[in-house]
Amino acid sequence: xxxxxxxxxxxxxxxxxxxxxxxxxxxxxxxxxxxxxxxxxxxxxxxxxxxxxxxxxxxxxxxxxxxxxxxxxxxxxxxxxxxxxxxxxxxxxxxxxxxxxxxxxxxxxxxxxxxxxxxxxxxxxxxxxxxxxxxxxxxxxxxxxxxxxxxxxxxxxxxxxxxxxxxxxxxxxxxxxxxxxxxxxxxxxxxxxxxxxxxxxxxxxxxxxxxxxxxxxxxxxxxxxxxxxxxxxxxxxxxxxxxxxxxxxxxxxxxxxxxxxxxxxxxxxxxxxxxxxxxxxxxxxxxxxxxxxxxxxxxxxxxxxxxxxxxxxxxxxxxxxxxxxxxxxxxxxxxxxxxxxxxxxxxxxxxxxx
Amino acid sequence: xxxxxxxxxxxxxxxxxxxxxxxxxxxxxxxxxxxxxxxxxxxxxxxxxxxxxxxxxxxxxxxxxxxxxxxxxxxxxxxxxxxxxxxxxxxxxxxxxxxxxxxxxxxxxxxxxxxxxxxxxxxxxxxxxxxxxxxxxxxxxxxxxxxxxxxxxxxxxxxxxxxxxxxxxxxxxxxxxxxxxxxxxxxxxxxxxxxxxxxxxxxxxxxxxxxxxxxxxxxxxxxxxxxxxxxxxxxxxxxxxxxxxxxxxxxxxxxxxxxxxxxxxxxxxxxxxxxxxxxxxxxxxxxxxxxxxxxxxxxxxxxxxx
Ligand SMILES: Nc1ncnc2c1ncn2[C@@H]1O[C@H](COP(=O)(O)OP(=O)(O)OP(=O)(O)O)[C@@H](O)[C@H]1O
Ligand SMILES: [Mg+2]
Numbered sequence: 001x002x003x004x005x006x007x008x009x010x011x012x013x014x015x016x017x018x019x020x021x022x023x024x025x026x027x028x029x030x031x032x033x034x035x036x037x038x039x040x041x042x043x044x045x046x047x048x049x050x051x052x053x054x055x056x057x058x059x060x061x062x063x064x065x066x067x068x069x070x071x072x073x074x075x076x077x078x079x080x081x082x083x084x085x086x087x088x089x090x091x092x093x094x095x096x097x098x099x100x101x102x103x104x105x106x107x108x109x110x111x112x113x114x115x116x117x118x119x120x121x122x123x124x125x126x127x128x129x130x131x132x133x134x135x136x137x138x139x140x141x142x143x144x145x146x147x148x149x150x151x152x153x154x155x156x157x158x159x160x161x162x163x164x165x166x167x168x169x170x171x172x173x174x175x176x177x178x179x180x181x182x183x184x185x186x187x188x189x190x191x192x193x194x195x196x197x198x199x200x201x202x203x204x205x206x207x208x209x210x211x212x213x214x215x216x217x218x219x220x221x222x223x224x225x226x227x228x229x230x231x232x233x234x235x236x237x238x239x240x241x242x243x244x245x246x247x248x249x250x251x252x253x254x255x256x257x258x259x260x261x262x263x264x265x266x267x268x269x270x271x272x273x274x275x276x277x278x279x280x281x282x283x284x285x286x287x288x289x290x291x292x293x294x295x296x297x298x299x300x301x302x303x304x305x306x307x308x309x310x311x312x313x314x315x316x317x318x319x320x321x322x323x324x325x326x327x328x329x330x331x332x333x334x335x336x337x338x339x340x341x342x343x344x345x346x347x348x349x350x351x352x353x354x
Numbered sequence: 355x356x357x358x359x360x361x362x363x364x365x366x367x368x369x370x371x372x373x374x375x376x377x378x379x380x381x382x383x384x385x386x387x388x389x390x391x392x393x394x395x396x397x398x399x400x401x402x403x404x405x406x407x408x409x410x411x412x413x414x415x416x417x418x419x420x421x422x423x424x425x426x427x428x429x430x431x432x433x434x435x436x437x438x439x440x441x442x443x444x445x446x447x448x449x450x451x452x453x454x455x456x457x458x459x460x461x462x463x464x465x466x467x468x469x470x471x472x473x474x475x476x477x478x479x480x481x482x483x484x485x486x487x488x489x490x491x492x493x494x495x496x497x498x499x500x501x502x503x504x505x506x507x508x509x510x511x512x513x514x515x516x517x518x519x520x521x522x523x524x525x526x527x528x529x530x531x532x533x534x535x536x537x538x539x540x541x542x543x544x545x546x547x548x549x550x551x552x553x554x555x556x557x558x559x560x561x562x563x564x565x566x567x568x569x570x571x572x573x574x575x576x577x578x579x580x581x582x583x584x585x586x587x588x589x590x591x592x593x594x595x596x597x598x599x600x601x602x603x604x605x606x607x608x609x610x611x612x613x614x615x616x617x618x619x620x621x622x623x624x625x626x627x628x629x630x631x632x633x634x635x636x637x638x639x640x641x642x643x644x645x646x647x648x649x650x651x652x653x654x655x656x657x658x659x660x
Binding site for chain 1: 406407408428429431432434436438440441442443444446447451454455456458459460461482498502
């Protein structure tokens, strides 16, 4: 029986490695994401806030003082001539712009981009207070110092370090939903399982063989991604590699089984794609792959911790970014494990060859 | 061990728009080669797939090698070999890998080298399944059906798509299976094949068995041992007038007329005479014995290979 599982596993690997395109994407996609976002947001915890500054016809000392203060509060200032600024506003690309208005200034915020614009406006106001104080000869205003650290306090890390575990998780989910679930639905649709159905091969061995093969892919993928992260951004695993392995195995088992279970609910590839996307995008957006969920309602923040991706990412980040042990993350791992087991049992029960 | 390899009773299967199998009874003895014939859509594949455990019947009993699907599914699967009407494997599996892999699914497996020899795929052993020709895929499917040294083998149109040589090769394989004491249940559209291979036959139409027996008994039952054939160069003309003058039924096929008769000797001079008088532009005239094909056409009222 172990032999059967082994053969199934080896065969899956062979079939997989012969599909060059699929293999390329499995590895290239997360690396491209990491490099792309990592470079774009190289500076720190995300993009700098920007403000459009409408250039006055004749700059005054007051304008110079404001510009200097805006630079000091880390705003990215984009000076534009009035006509240009108006055109940019018209195209809807401007979140906030500041323009001279009589004795003072006026802030114009784009109603669609209030989160960005509002934060920028706050900084402009702060800069303006500083500029006024200086113009009036008041003593130099004091500011509260800001420090950037990771939650575990290990190391001030960059955005790429936050992103990397997110991508690992995202990829597990996409292998599970698409490379496992989708592939099996299309195999069933094309009748490729019918020949297996007349052999005594137990379904669970077939499923387990696939899970094990996908597990090795996902580990290989993690290795590639971590190497690229290290070479390009100096990100390193802060925790123990054994803990990391444990977390990855839990996550893979969970998402692979999820794909299987889901594949038994769809008759055709099209309907499967619809179901899978319906799950994939909300889970991706709500589970903190790219950004944290701070602005979501509290109930939603609680709800996603019961879904598999969010606890997986929390644990993975704790180990990878902050070098934490697994002791404090028993509940999160238990949630992931419960999803894995539940999904696998459901898959074995429901999976049909034809 | 004279017992039956297969006993089915009252087997039924309805799909949303058609009743594919409408109450089929069959008994196949151990060591027998049994043929299932019938026009397209007669229900042969559906019947086989219910017996193989692929399709759940709506009603009926299946006893297979003394066991039943309900209780002994896994054991039955280990004892039977199946060649589906079309076998779809993973595209990029090689012939050798497929045979090796399927071998591991069974408690006992025949060696891959032996199977490759048997179906003459040695030079394609390392080729991907998707790159095989239709006939080669068919032969691989046959080898897969034999991988577990099965007691009972199901072959659904095993020679469709094979060249004449490969077809004879398959006949040899089937005969060897019989010699080894295996039971074979096959479907075919070739009457010569059925006559050459099968100990007994059942002819199906519209989901029912309409005739069964040995090839010889089926031909004998037809009670018209001979057929006179007039062949034409091109399309055969309408035989109505000729038939009326002759006083015998004349069957109109695309490029020939067939006149079934018990007394070819007595009929032949009259045919020649009337044909001469009416100026029938025939090319040749033959007398032949009735074959299984005549039985089939008579029973189903249709030409087979349409
Ligand atoms: N899955 C299905 N869904 C609906 N109808 C089906 C299905 N499978 C078979 N049928 C119908 O059942 C009838 C019997 O089909 P079956 O495949 O058993 O015929 P067959 O005798 O094997 O024909 P052939 O000689 O063409 O292989 C046909 O009318 C077919 O259209
Ligand atoms: Mg058929």
